[in-house]
Amino acid sequence: MTELASASPLRWFRRQILPILANLRLAILLLLLIATTSAIGTVIEQHESLDFYQANYPEDPALLGFLSWKVILGVGLNDVYKTWWFLSLLVLFGSSLAACTFTRQLPALKAARNWTFYRKPRQFKKLALAGSLPIGEDDTANPSPNLDQVQESLEQRRYQVFRDGDSLYARKGLIGRIAPIVVHASMLLILGGAIVGSVTGVVAQEMIPSGETVQVTNFVEAGDWSSPDRFRGWSLKVNRFWIDYTPSGAIDQFYSDLSVIDETGQERDRKTIYVNEPLRYNGVVFYQTDWSIASINIRLNNSPVFQLPMEPLDTGGNGRIWGTWIPTKPDLSEGVSLLARDLQGTALIYDNSGELVASLRVGDAIEINGITLSLLEMTGATGLQIKSDPGIPLVYLGFALLMVSTALSYASHSQIWVLQQENTLYLGGRTNRAQVSFEREFLEWVAQIEPQTSNEAIAPSVAA
Template identity: 25%
Template sequence: MKKLYDFFSSVKLAIFLLLMLATTSIIGTIIEQQKDPIQYLREYGETTYKIFKFLGFTDVYHSWWYILLLVLLAINLIVCSIKRLPKIWKIAKEPKKILPEGQEKNLKAYHSITFPAPFEKVKNSLIEAFRRVRYKVEVVEEQEDKTYIFADKNVFARFGVYIVHLGVLIVLIGGLITAIWGYRGYMNLAEGTASNLVSFFTGGKIIELPFYVKCNKFKIDFYPSGMPKAYISDISIIENGKEVLRKQIKVNDPLKYKGIYFYQASYGQGEAFIQLKKGDNITTVAVAFGQPFKVEDGVYMRIVSIDGMRMLVGFEVIDHGKVKDYQAKMFTPYQIPGTNVLFAVADVKPVFYTGLQVSRDPGTWVVWLGSIILILGLIIAFFIPHRRVWVRIEKKGEDRTKVVIGGTTNKGTEGLSQELEGVLGVLKSSYCQNTPKEE
C-alpha cells in the first residue's frame, strides 16, 4: 500500500502524465476528430484509418485511454496535495514567534538599532508602522525590560500551489464530464423536414434528443467559380408539438437550446422519400441523405447514396450500434434486415440539405471555473509573497530602546528589505534628529 501511495504522490508521474496529455492533445489537433469515415479513408487510406480507429485517434477526447490519463492525473494531484499539506500547514499556521538572541543573523534581512526614545513609545510606533503596511501584528511575550513581537502577512500565499492544484483538478473534472456525457454529432435536414436523431461522426451510435429540430428554409449562395459563398439555415426547435425557439443560423453563429449547440457546418444534396410498411400500417418518411430515421427501438436506417444509372440506392441499417451496408432497387419493397418492416424508395429529389453539427459540452462551465481558479492560484503562487517579521525590543534605559528586527519571505527578499527599512524609517523620523547607525 505504501508503494502505491508513493507511486501516486510522485512528481515524476505528474510530469509523465502531463507529457502524455500534451502528446494526445497534439494528435487530436493534427488529426481532425469525429469526421465521416469516408473523409478519413480518402485522406489516409484504409490501412492507416483502421490503425487510427483502433488506437482511438479519430476520437481522442472520448477514448478510454484519454479518460484514464485524466483520472490518473487527478488521483496524482489529490495524493500529492494530501502528502504535502500537513508540512505546509504547520509552516503557515504554527510558526515560532519568538526571536532568540543571535538568531536574527540567520534571517534573510535584519537590523539592530538603538533609538533615543522611551520603550513604550517605540513599541507602539513599531506596531502601528507594521499595521500600515498590512501586517497582522501579535505581541507574543512581554517582560519587564524586553518585548517580543511577531508580524506576518499574506499567509494564504503559502497555499497558492494548492489553489493551482484545485484549479487543475476542476479542469480535469470538467474534461471528464465532457468526455463521458458530452458528444459531437451531426444532423442532415432538408427543407420542411424535422428529426430528433443525432448521428456520431464515427461508429453507429445515435442519440435521440427530447425534442425535434426542423429546417424551415435553407439558403446557399455560390461564387462564380462554384465555391460556396454562404449558407444559412432557418431552424426551429419543436417540443411537445409546439415551436419553442426559432433562429437563422450561419457559420459561427449557432442555435443553443438546453445546453445543446447546433452549428451550421456543411451542406449536401439529396432527399429521399421512403415508404415504410409494418403490418397494415403504411407511412412515408422524407429524409435527407445521411440522416437516419427510426425503424424500431434500437434500429435505424439511412440513405447514403444513389446510382441513377442502375436505379440503385445505397443504405445503412444501424442495429443497436452495429452498422451494415446494403443496396436496394428503387420502387421495390425490401424487408429491413432484422425487422418485420418493409421499405421502398418511392422518390428521390436532388435538393440541397443543411448539415448541422450538434455539440453538447456539459463540462464547459466547470472548465471555465477551474481555469479562473487556476489563474488565481498562479498569481498567488508567483506574485504574492508570504512575509514574516520577528521583533525583539529591549529597554536600555529611561530614554533608550534597542530594536532588533528581522524577517523572512518565500519570495522577493529585496521587497522584504525595503519594507523593513520603511518601517524603521518611520521610527527614525519620529525619534532621531540624526539617523542612528546600525549596531
C-alpha cells in the same frame, strides 16, 4: 484488533502510495505523455472510416516503418480521447495532483497560517533580511521606537500583527499561499470535465434542408455512459437558411433560423445561429458548421412543380459543385444536367454529350429539347453539429479558477519578526517572492519607526 486491521491498508496507502503519486517527476512524466498522445490525436485523423485508414495508412509501406491502419485501429489512435489508456492517464495525473495537494500544499498552507515568535536574537540570523536598532531613553527631540509604535506602523501597512510580550510577529499576503491549491483544484476540474465529457458526451451531425423539421438521429460519437434522453421529446425545425456573399462572390457568412419544437408542436426556443454563435437548449448545443444545396424546384412547360434533389459531385478538390439530372421526355430517354456552385441563383445546363447549353437564374426559363424549362427555386440545407457534453461546465469552472489562481499568485506572503530585548530592537523579515520590493518596503518601514536612522545606516545591518 478489527480496527487495527482496517487501519493497516489505509496506513499503507498513506505511507507507500501517496508519496509515489505526489512525486513531481511522476506528474511531469504523466503531463508529457498526455501532451504527446493529444498531439498524436491531432495529427492522425479521428473518427474516419475503415476505408480511409486503409487508403492513407497502408501496411506496405507503413508510415515511419510501423504505423499502419492495423496499428491505428488496434491501439485506438483513430479515437484517442476515448481510449481506456488515455482516460487512465488523465485519472492517474488527477490522482497525482490530488496527492500533491493533500500531502504538500495543504500542510504548507496550514504551516503558513501558524505564527511563531522569536525569543532569541540569534533566530534572526536565519532570515533573508535582518537588522537591529538601538533603543535609548525617550526624549522629545528623538523618541525611541517601542513595540506599540512598531505594531501601529505595521498595521498601517496592512499587516496582520500578533504580539506576545516583547515579541511580535506580522504577516500579509497569506492568500498567495492558496494559489497553488487553486491551481491544482482547477486542473482537477478540467481533467474531471474532460473525463465526464468523454464517457457521457454525445455528438450528432445533421444536414437539414430549409423549411424541414427533423429529429436528431445521426449520432457520430457517443460515450459509453451517454444517454439519448436529452434528444427525446423535441424536434428541430429550420425555418430558413441563407448565405451572405461578398461583392466578389465569396461566402461572407451563413445563417440558420432554428426552432426547437416539442411533441405538441409548440415552439420552445428559437434563434438565428451562425458560425461561433450557437443555439443552446436543454443541455444541447447546435453549431453552424456546413451548408449544402438540397434541392431545386422546376417546371416543364405547364407541368406541376417538380422538386429534384441536388447531390455533391466529386471535383477532385477543385471546389464544391452540386448537380442533378432533369428528364425532358416522359420515357426518360433524354434529359439535361443542371449544376450549381452556390445559392446565388445561377445554374448551368449541360446536354447529354456534356456540352454547356445555357446558364439559368432562379425565375428564368429556357427552351431546350423542345420544352420550356423554368427554374423556380434553389433550396439550401444547413449543416449542424449537435453536441451534448455534461463535462463542459466543469471545464469552464476549472479555467475560471485557473485565471483566479494566476491573480492570486501575484500576492507575496511577507512575514516580519520583532524582538525587544534590553536596549536593542531586533527586526527581520522574509517573503516568498518579489524580494527586491520587500527589501525596499522593509527599509522604508525601518525609516518610519526610526526617522533619525537613514537607509544608508540601516543597510549595513541588513544581512542577506
